[in-house]
Amino acid sequence: xxxxxxxxxxxxxxxxxxxxxxxxxxxxxxxxxxxxxxxxxxxxxxxxxxxxxxxxxxxxxxxxxxxxxxxxxxxxxxxxxxxxxxxxxxxxxxxxxxxxxxxxxxxxxxxxxxxxxxxxxxxxxxxxxxxxxxxxxxxxxxxxxxxxxxxxxxxxxxxxxxxxxxxxxxxxxxxxxxxxxxxxxxxxxxxxxxxxxxxxxxxxxxxxxxxxxxxxxxxxxxxxxxxxxxxxxxxxxxxxxxxxxxxxxxxxxxxxxxxxxxxxxxxxxxxxxxxxxxxxxxxxxxxxxxxxxxxxxxxxxxxxxxxxxxxxxxxx
Numbered sequence: 001x002x003x004x005x006x007x008x009x010x011x012x013x014x015x016x017x018x019x020x021x022x023x024x025x026x027x028x029x030x031x032x033x034x035x036x037x038x039x040x041x042x043x044x045x046x047x048x049x050x051x052x053x054x055x056x057x058x059x060x061x062x063x064x065x066x067x068x069x070x071x072x073x074x075x076x077x078x079x080x081x082x083x084x085x086x087x088x089x090x091x092x093x094x095x096x097x098x099x100x101x102x103x104x105x106x107x108x109x110x111x112x113x114x115x116x117x118x119x120x121x122x123x124x125x126x127x128x129x130x131x132x133x134x135x136x137x138x139x140x141x142x143x144x145x146x147x148x149x150x151x152x153x154x155x156x157x158x159x160x161x162x163x164x165x166x167x168x169x170x171x172x173x174x175x176x177x178x179x180x181x182x183x184x185x186x187x188x189x190x191x192x193x194x195x196x197x198x199x200x201x202x203x204x205x206x207x208x209x210x211x212x213x214x215x216x217x218x219x220x221x222x223x224x225x226x227x228x229x230x231x232x233x234x235x236x237x238x239x240x241x242x243x244x245x246x247x248x249x250x251x252x253x254x255x256x257x258x259x260x261x262x263x264x265x266x267x268x269x270x271x272x273x274x275x276x277x278x279x280x281x282x283x284x285x286x287x288x289x290x291x292x293x294x295x296x297x298x299x300x301x302x303x304x305x306x307x308x309x310x311x312x313x314x315x316x
Contacts, residue, residue, distance in 0.1 A: 204276030
């Protein structure tokens, strides 16, 4: 099955091909004979009931510094001219991101969008996970300094992070003495309109934070991301290192609990984060990463599995 695939992502020249999941998916698509187009979320235009994207056909190759070639500019009718849209731009999960999901939702009856845009909009990483609070560490979502002080008094050391942050940005550990809590809450309240996340600090993070990949609700691989010395953030983008891992019984239980909802919401490609073998902290649905490292350690072909799942959905 040869497909026409439009990839909504960040500028190709900005990506690090050695670890970029979207690039790996594109390489596999090209290997399978699919035709690729690239466009930015800003290139979407809606008019008279149709959704268009100013795009370019693109070919990719695993050569650093020379990893893509663009063809002629074309205006694509995303409902008629392509079979699949991959919504893969990185957050911030702001009004621009949300608007793109509303626009892409309008072509769902004609074109498969991965992940489902309505589901992405309604399942932000650090909000939807609250539906599975039984697997989470103690968590508070608030803008209130008083509430934050009460949380710290209850749980001791804690972590403060943006509700819609990504890649480990602006994640702070606050000691039980509360030093810097007031200043950080003031800074967060001035910087972000939405509330913020406070979680009990998990010392087990020193041993790593697992990224577990689920495709169409099925576990396909995992890595352990270990923070560098002096850091609490294990994200690979924040300097963490990847290592091979296996899943614990509790992690398998978490995945089994998530699977029916992932299938129901048509969240085809998802990455979850688990600390200490039992604490679920995020469900990543906007632009999950980590599959290059997963495949390197496990000898798997996650992009191939993603395209198999896409083809199954197209046939249904």
